[in-house]
Amino acid sequence: MKENPIRSLAGIPMLLALLALLLFGGWLVASAVHTGQFGWQGVVAGLGIGATSFLLMLGLYMVEPNQAAVLTLFGRYVGTVKENGLRWNNPFYGKKKLSLRVRNFESGRLKVNELDGSPIEIAAVIVWKVVDSAEAVFNVDDYESFVHIQSEAALRAMATSYPYDQHEDDQISLRSHPVEISDRLKEQLDERLTAAGVDVVDARISHLAYAPEIAHAMLQRQQANAVIAARTRIVAGAVGMVEMALAELEKSGTVKLDEERRAAMVSNLLVVLCGDRSTQPIVNAGTLY
Numbered sequence: 001m002k003e004n005p006i007r008s009l010a011g012i013p014m015l016l017a018l019l020a021l022l023l024f025g026g027w028l029v030a031s032a033v034h035t036g037q038f039g040w041q042g043v044v045a046g047l048g049i050g051a052t053s054f055l056l057m058l059g060l061y062m063v064e065p066n067q068a069a070v071l072t073l074f075g076r077y078v079g080t081v082k083e084n085g086l087r088w089n090n091p092f093y094g095k096k097k098l099s100l101r102v103r104n105f106e107s108g109r110l111k112v113n114e115l116d117g118s119p120i121e122i123a124a125v126i127v128w129k130v131v132d133s134a135e136a137v138f139n140v141d142d143y144e145s146f147v148h149i150q151s152e153a154a155l156r157a158m159a160t161s162y163p164y165d166q167h168e169d170d171q172i173s174l175r176s177h178p179v180e181i182s183d184r185l186k187e188q189l190d191e192r193l194t195a196a197g198v199d200v201v202d203a204r205i206s207h208l209a210y211a212p213e214i215a216h217a218m219l220q221r222q223q224a225n226a227v228i229a230a231r232t233r234i235v236a237g238a239v240g241m242v243e244m245a246l247a248e249l250e251k252s253g254t255v256k257l258d259e260e261r262r263a264a265m266v267s268n269l270l271v272v273l274c275g276d277r278s279t280q281p282i283v284n285a286g287t288l289y
Contacts, residue, residue, distance in 0.1 A: 006079025
């Protein structure tokens with residue numbers, strides 16, 4: 001089922017013409033009754049014209065901006081009218097209006113297991129609009145409910161396909177790659193909602209967190225990973241600084257160090273550079289031996 005645009009007549013000129021026709025029918029009836037000019041034929045003609053005018057007025061309907069009217073005739077789809085204002089079509093056409101405006105909603109917080117099996121809470125904001133009125137009306141029972149249910153299903157499927165945290169450098173995770181995750185969610189939504197004539201404008205994760213029962217343990221793990229990463233960089237930097245210091249001392253010839261003194265200096269420098277707290281110097285008044 002695809003959308004079929006159909007022409008409609010301007011409603012205001014049609015309304016004026018029908019009102020004039022209605023007045024003419026009333027004048028015929030009044031003339032026939034009061035003056036007897038047209039006899040009973042005038043009464044019948046006036047009543048027929050008036051009834052026809054009332055029937056044709058049923059074909060008038062209003063279409064607002066960014067709205068569509070889906071027309072049917074005895075259960076058969078005829079076409080869709082998108083012209084704004086007062087319009088007129090066959091009075092026997094059934095008319096169902098639906099909005100073409102951009103709409104959005106936030107899904108409820110879903111509790112799912114991410115790729116590594118940890119329970120998480122996730123929610124998303126979905127921005128969507130109807131682009132094919134015929135598919136939205138005839139392909140699904142309730143396109144708004146369809147959008148909400150399929151959006152939650154797509155969000156669940158996407159959340160189970162990625163880990164919460166990034167464990168490898170080239171790995172996509174829910175927390176570290178929001179743009180890629182949003183693109184993937186939009187792709188899944190487009191696949192599911194195309195049948196309903198709906199286009200997904202944007203999809204963004206609005207809430208992402210570990211489930212309450214494991215949130216504390218996961219926070220400790222994240223803190224430990226952060227500490228390990230920080231320590232790794234500190235040690236790497238300290239080793240480079242020690243190597244540079246020893247190389248400069250040897251290059252200038254200021255101090256001649258044997259292996260034992262070199263080891264002591266390396267130990268002291270690493271303690272100073274890698275320690276969490278300020279070091280307290282100890283002055284050696286004698287010799288190393």
